[in-house]
Amino acid sequence: MDRNTKDPAKIAIVVQQGYAPLDIAVPQQVFGHWPHYVTASWPGGVPYELSLVSPLPAQNALVPRDVEPLDRLDTAHTVIVAGVEDPTEPPHPELVERLADAYRRGSRMVSICNGAFALAAAGILDGRNATTHWHWARLLRERHPSVKVREAELYVEDTGVFTSAGILAGTDLCLHLLRLDHGQAAANTMARFLVSPPHREGGQAQFIEHLPPAGDSEITNVITWILGHLDEPLTLESISRHSHMSTRTLRRKFRTATGTSVMNWVAVQRVARARELLETTPLGIDDIAHRCGFGSAESMRVHFTAMTRTSPSRYRRTFTPSP
Template sequence: MDVIAKDLAKVALVVQRGFVPLDVAVPQQVFGRWPDHLTASRPGGNPYELTLVAPASADPWPWLPREAAGLDRLQTADTVIVAGVEDPSVPVDADLVEGLRDAYHRGSRMVSICTGAFALAAAGILDGRSVTTHWHWAQLLRERHPSVTVREAELYVEDTGVFTSAGVLAGTDLCLHLLRLDHGQAVANAMARFLVSPPHRDGGQAQFIEYLPPGGDPDMAAVTSWILEHLDEPLSLEAISRHSHMSTRTLRRRFRAVVGTSVMHWVTVQRVARARVLLETTRLGVDEIAHRCGFGSAESLRVHFSAQTQTSPSAYRRTFAG
């Protein structure tokens, strides 16, 4: 299936009373005004038009900008992003519930950051879907909406066009993921560099993992860094195990506990990510890109690339090459 670049230029960022300021700041940075060096390198400049939207109940305390538009702006939004709130046990504004439901049925792409999932759930948008939210509030979401499958261990989840993320920093991962879906890996990478954000993390990776909080496993950070430096080599679990001075069994266990997925799956994901960049930013042939990414053959690259992106390398290049 070919990648189809969709016009998702109009973004409505929904803020409610008691919203989390960082849940608003990150989407504003990714979909709001871009720095000059990003717009200068992209034909047409910033592809998004972001508007803050708030129900009447969201008065300007403590951080709500006074220029926020009313809920009627949801009627024309291509993408609706609901920022999280500090206390999701508070009932969602009834007018907002109706506005979100109408936007969803009209075909808007629906997104939540952190506890913003409670507003989408209240509108019935998450019924029958798998979602995530901040781990602290996952059980409450599960209890209030039993028809929703809550996967609190994951950074972000996409289920049939509806996107939900965990806490604030996972919201950054999701926003970069949406940017990559819309405009390619190179644009997302440029924005990540501007945000001084870690490299892209898959939604299936465990919450908090790459930031290595106290009690984390810094040895795994060294392992992942080494893998990224040697992606073009024929890596195997045994080779990585020897480098890390661990048995394969120990490496498997510790890697999954820290990174949230298997070693070789993570290697494949990183190889495809590198292939995306090379397809977008170089004129190298598929055979050479396969070699530089460690796939060994163009056919192997095509198989893994298609599995992750639902398109072929050539179709991806036609869509996103600059």
């Protein structure tokens, strides 16, 4: 079964003993009950059916209320394994077996933070690229040497199996899944509700040792200015002049704050804007290309296809609502 095309509407979040509360709260917010602000522009209501499942009994004080038994995984189209406080403890044997069964049935498998240890224990990550929180990456590599651990990345997709780094990277991954399922506009609406920063691609680096300075106003101002001028022929030099920083200083500060280069970040934002215009307007490809600063339709197609693995025209057919 193609894991990228299976209906993802039924989602089960796996709650293990010693679970990390935010690892559960993030997917609950993205895929669970949506506030009116989000559903107002979404006909038909929330497109997901969400449940919490656990190998622990529902009356156990260590798990949230309304948790359901692992049998629920039998009908889940997407399985999200939340992280735990201490992944050195092996996952519950029944959970490992159930995860393997869900994978064999074709469910989309997802982990947040060190939830990757449970997927690895079930053999789902064997031979695959995967990530986890940088603090636990060495242990994941030692315990499961067949997993290709990429600890520097925010989230990784490998043939329909998705893994994320720390808790906030889990937000990036959940928004990415929402975008895959329902398009850029839906992801943008949810990101605005979450007051999430501009979309970060999975290949951007985790902040492993040198955390970015809190509230770096210089880079915040640069980012705001770029987003207001995406339709212009931006270069590193023009952005540097506006920021009143040398190109060397701009490169260094921008990478520290975002985990990527200036021009790569610009390209990602242009593709994100193109996605939204393709979904929400009847504009032609040439017009969208110029409004997003690509300069030509061909340049837009190259960048768009590289980042989305589909063409602008096919993307529009997929995510434009039917009349």
